[in-house]
Amino acid sequence: MKSENEIIDDFTAREYEFGFVTDIEMDVLPPGLNEEVIHFLSAKKEEPQWLLDWRLKSYEAFKRQKMPKWQNFEAPDVDFQDISYYAAPKDKPKYESLDEVDPELLETFEKLGIPLNEQKALAGVAVDAVFDSVSIGTTYKDELRKLGIIFCSMSEAVKEHPELVKKYLGTVVPPNDNIYASLNSAVFSDGSFVYIPEGVRCPMELSTYFRINSQNTGQFERTLIVAEKGSYVSYLEGCTAPRRDENQLHAAVVELIAMEDAEIKYSTVQNWFPGDNEGKGGIYNFVTKRGICKGNNSKISWTQVETGSSITWKYPSVILKGDNSSGEFYSVAVTKNHQIADTGTKMNHIGKNTKSRIISKGISAGKSQNSYRGLVQIGNRAQNARNFTQCDSLLIGNKCGAHTFPYIESKNKSAMLEHEATTSKIGEDQIFYLNQRGIDPEQAVALIVNGYAKEVLNQLPMEFAVEARKLLSLTLEGSVG
């Protein structure tokens, strides 16, 4: 596998082959949501009739949906009519050079060790090449094509592999699942599509390199991953660099489908803009992520490191339909200042001998609120289902909150369920102990927090894990003392 830099270098050295569609007169649709908007959006993307119909049906569902009330925070008043649902890909950089960019942002990039070209792209500075998901994908595609793997943007998949998209889209997260899933289904902008054919082990970590094309992914991403019988894929989403976006609401949908003996590993590092110290202006990250272990002996594993957004609201879940299938959820959610996280998972055991494992580590600092919410459901036919849940909370300071809402519903007597939970505070004595060995307080906190989150970080692919460790330390800088 080529390193990211090589890919970028390759790419920057090449002429841009695709160019932008220039026949669009209107770059941004005025705010507002109605059928006409969906027609317009679908037409711009040259979508087939069935997809337009699907979007319109989703929009009908959206109109009937109500805002949930069970969450452990006050849901912000989102004015859906105040959002623009179509924007042409931007190719105009905001700045001419890095000198114009906020030095604080640059300092963070520096600490995270992000290459210069990426820094530019992230900050919205002009680069020689235009990075969008289609073109970056192209570099990989040759290597992947040989194995029959499809890895492309959702728009491209709709054009090139309509039969696959049609077959699977919305089968795990139906358009009427919840209000934000309905909205996403009606207006999704783009996203990723992955298809791994039978018996193929994907030789590289698939990543859309959101870090360099974040401008184009939009606020309503749609991701669909299908792993055929006996295949394996590891997918990475997000990046450790702080991402800013003008759009406050982000409502993505991710669907995973694992057939017999297949395995999907999905890792996320989320570091959207969390708002200022007062909590103003941060991203609302309301995501529906669900996978289904459709075939026997299949496996789906979610790993997430959530440090950004003013509100993170999501429950990556697994439907364990196949016998002997297993689902895993590993999560580290860090909140500080006025951030809110209400996250966890659902494990829905349907098949026999299904197993699930939940490891959740919440870290709260400042005046933030951090909730774990989980549901383990054992159906009446799920003989010998097993679940292990561990949710730990770590508090830094005394103005933050940690909450756990673990739900268990078992309809089968043979089920074995284990639940462990701990709440602890970073002790002054732990910090002092490390200080006494020559380690300064910032580093001491970083060590303690990384130790605490180790079990989850170990699940991340190597390079990602290193970045995630740095990210945790950086995120909590200045939280103690």
Next chain:
Amino acid sequence: MLKIKNLHASVEGNEILKGIDLDIKPGEIHAIMGPNGSGKSSLASVLAGKEEYEVTEGSIEFEGKDLLDMDPEIRAREGIFLAFQYPVEIPGVSNIGFLKTAINDIREHRQLPPLTAKEFLQRTKERQKLVDFNSKLVNRSLNEGFSGGEKKRNEIFQLAMLEPKLAILDETDSGLDIDALRIVADGVNKIQSENNAFLIITHYQRLLEYIVPDIVHVLAGGKIVKSGTKELALELEEKGYDWLKEDALNKTV
């Protein structure tokens, strides 16, 4: 090396140390004994820079520098090591990884290059043997699930790794059985040299049978009421502390 002059310190307004004078030179081993609540551990905490302790009077000079002016991590980097009476557990943080960070922070402070992986490994092996520390514990999380004795022995292992100039042992002997005590003492004796010094805080003279001090001080009521040779420790064992307390009281009156 260490010069303490008329040191007064308090916690939440209560004066615990009431005028301590102490002079420690390189190569020396000092023992501090005294009854419960006499301020022994407080003295260790003040030296290490624990925040709750407020120094209200007096001075501490370490290697010619004002110790009270330094944050705890700077004191450590300058060469002060405290073997804690109750070492904390830090889950998930590897013993070895933490020591590597510590050593390199200390070296950076002294303008030395960081140890290479090989050098570090070599030092680890060597010191672990020197103080007879279980190699399995070296790779475990810091003190997590260690027995009381293992924690104390880990303190001595860290002491061997970090090579401080002044090592303060705060009741390291408490909770150790006789075999562990002998191993700990053995380790200290091997580390002890002309260039470093030890301040050993203990309740019983038992430890001092294995680590022979140059000077024994008796701390009572926040003051050093008596100093002497190692024989003083034996005398204390025999007579207890009460006679000294009365002595001190008479002196202040």
